[in-house]
Amino acid sequence: MRLKAILTLKCPRCLRGNVYRSFFKMNKSCPHCGVVYEREQGYFMTAVFVGYVMGFVIAVLAGLGLYLTVKPDAIGYLLGASGVVFLSIPLVFHYARVVWMHIDELLDPRKPEELEAARRNREET
Numbered sequence: 001m002r003l004k005a006i007l008t009l010k011c012p013r014c015l016r017g018n019v020y021r022s023f024f025k026m027n028k029s030c031p032h033c034g035v036v037y038e039r040e041q042g043y044f045m046t047a048v049f050v051g052y053v054m055g056f057v058i059a060v061l062a063g064l065g066l067y068l069t070v071k072p073d074a075i076g077y078l079l080g081a082s083g084v085v086f087l088s089i090p091l092v093f094h095y096a097r098v099v100w101m102h103i104d105e106l107l108d109p110r111k112p113e114e115l116e117a118a119r120r121n122r123e124e125t
Helices: 002-007 045-069 074-107 112-124
Strands: none
Touching (some): 045 074
């Protein structure tokens, strides 16, 4: 269930609400349960590391794919893998944040007072 929520960019708490309102806009809170996504200032800095790991995996897979199909020279590997990583940056950015939020929710679930504040926030809007 959680894997499906990650793949469809859903809320780490309720697994239903959309994290992104549009391709360029992230919701501040879940439209379904009201939980605020950014738990503290600088919360998404760890998502940078998650994105780095995802980009590395994509580059390795692209290099392996090039090796198994085309077998280019060293510059070909560099350009091919870099091109694939460059084209995947928007998806990596979106998924890195969502993956980080889900990891954080599993390791440090929201406390009742955080959920109550989210509920009150949702009622006010």
